[in-house]
Amino acid sequence: MLCSKILVAYDESELAFKSLEKAIELAKLDPAIEIHVLHAVTLPIKPNIYGNAFQQIEESMRTHGNEVVQKAEALLSELPNASQTYVIEGSAITALLEHAKTNHCDLIIMGSRGLSGFKEFLGSVSHSIVQQSPVPVLLVK
Numbered sequence: 001m002l003c004s005k006i007l008v009a010y011d012e013s014e015l016a017f018k019s020l021e022k023a024i025e026l027a028k029l030d031p032a033i034e035i036h037v038l039h040a041v042t043l044p045i046k047p048n049i050y051g052n053a054f055q056q057i058e059e060s061m062r063t064h065g066n067e068v069v070q071k072a073e074a075l076l077s078e079l080p081n082a083s084q085t086y087v088i089e090g091s092a093i094t095a096l097l098e099h100a101k102t103n104h105c106d107l108i109i110m111g112s113r114g115l116s117g118f119k120e121f122l123g124s125v126s127h128s129i130v131q132q133s134p135v136p137v138l139l140v141k
């Protein structure tokens with residue numbers, strides 16, 4: 001068996017979308033393969049002096065996080081495979097590693113780069129996941 005539960009690390013980048021497409025391609029090989037799509041929303045640290053203004057920023061970030069996974073849900077709904085999207089608050093690295101462990105995901109698919117502009121190296125999230133994941137990581141380029 002190739003894998004049974006794929007975790008797709010999903011920000012808003014083109015490569016994250018390609019990662020989802022790759023996961024779907026794999027899942028089409030076997031209807032028993034499950035897909036989990038995780039988008040981490042990292043809220044800014046809240047200095048108390050700003051009070052309510054920060055609550056509004058947090059609210060719109062949460063709302064936006066849910067919008068990000070809606071596009072993934074639309075694609076996944078066309079598959080016979082079981083799938084689920086997750087919007088998790090916190091660091092992407094911690095959220096991905098914890099989710100993979102708790103849910104026994106046996107393959108992580110993610111972009112080599114994300115949204116930041118630097119081109120040469122792996123992104124910081126992909127770098128840490130490749131280093132720390134106990135399961136195989138497929139980096140999409």
Ligand SMILES: Nc1ncnc2c1ncn2[C@@H]1O[C@H](COP(=O)(O)OP(=O)(O)O)[C@@H](O)[C@H]1O
Binds near residue numbers: 011013
């Ligand atoms: N907030 C996030 N939630 C889920 N996955 C993420 C998040 N940020 C990045 N990723 C995953 O990590 C990949 C690499 O992104 P990242 O390491 O952040 O590079 P960059 O530094 O270019 O933004 C993305 O293509 C995506 O698969």
Ligand SMILES: [Mg+2]
Binds near residue numbers: 011115116123
């Ligand atoms: Mg990034």
